[in-house]
Amino acid sequence: MALAILALRLVVYxxxxxxxxxxxxxxxxxxxxxxxPYLLKRLTVMYNTEMASRKQELFSNLQEFAGPSGxxxxxxxxxxxxxxxxxxxPGCRVICIDPNPNFEKFLFNSVAENRHxxxxxxxxxxxxxxxxxxxxSVDVVICTLVLCSVNNQEKILREVRRVLxxxxxxxxxxxxSDEPSTWNYFWQQVLDPVWFLLFDGCNLTRESWKAVEQAGFSKLKLQHIQAPLSWTLVRPHIYGYAVK
Known part of the structure; x- marks a missing residue:
């Protein structure tokens, strides 16, 4: 399989x-x-439609981590x-961070649509x-579809722990990344270089659960799932939360 991946990667290059x-x-x-940002605006509408129940489940207990003020x-x-x-x-205070300033106008449109x-x-x-x-300084840090594209997963998780x-x-x-024995894993490996360029530094092959598991949180609830998404290459997901 490794030789086939290398050969097809060469074709992709x-x-x-x-x-x-x-x-x-x-x-x-x-x-x-x-x-x-224009592409992501369209993709996130599709993603939210297909993953709404998972997101609702994930964020259902956010309020439990509110500080003494409530x-x-x-x-x-x-x-x-x-x-x-x-x-x-409703009522939660939100700070947003992103390295791409071109998201700003889309972000403020979302702010206007979410007055709660x-x-x-x-x-x-x-x-x-x-x-x-x-x-x-913060009760909760949220990170969705981000660890696939950061330069250093360990460093960003250290920063997460610092600000919490x-x-x-x-x-x-x-x-x-999918299971190594699957065809999906095979095509993730083959297409990763061009995917990286098309989707602004996104990697198909990261085993991000390892970085989360090794980040030093006191409690971790993590699940592996095959997400109900149209694009097979990104169906393998992890989701959950970790407590500092």
Whole structure:
């Protein structure tokens, strides 16, 4: 299987050579940052439709982690277009972080559509360096479809633990690598290089559950599922929450 993967990857590289050349010159990444929010806006509508029940289940106990005031303080890392807003409890205070400033107008459209939230600010920053957020200052950190594209999973999870108050929770929902014995895994391995360019640094082959398991949380509830999605390549998912 390994030789077949290498051979087909070579074919993919050859077919997508213009794309890789533009990326080498820095043109592709610049263009991608501009158009990706428009694509993601459409994709998240589809994703939310197919994953609504899972998201509702995942976020059903968010309010349990509210601080002494009873008002939940929530930080969403890699917020994108604000696709999770409608699943958050009324009155919670929301801070959003994303490295792509081009998401801002889509994010504020989502804010306008979700008046039940108290939106505080949008910070343009990578999750690996959230110095604008103070230590132990939030009750909950949310991260969905983000660990697939960050540069350093261990570093972003250290930052998550830093900004969470003691007893706070980290919620996650991520697509991951499939079982090595499956055909889906085979095609994930073959198509990963071009997928990375088409979807702004997204990786199909990450075993993100390992990073979460090793992040040092005191309690972890993590499930592996085959998500009910139209795109087979991203059906393998993990979701759950971890307590600091």
């Amino acid at each position: 050859i077919l997508a050579l213009p794309m890789f050349l533009l990326n080498f010159l820095g043109v592709w990444s610049w263009v991608c940052k501009k158009w990706f 008002k939940l303080s929530l930080l969403e890392v890699g917020c994108g277009t604000g696709a999770n807003f409608k699943f958050y409890p 939230l108290q939106f505080e600010r949008f910070v343009v920053a990578a999750g690996e360096n959230m110095h604008q957020v103070a230590d132990g 108050r003691p007893g706070g929770a980290f919620y996650f929902m991520e697509h991951v």
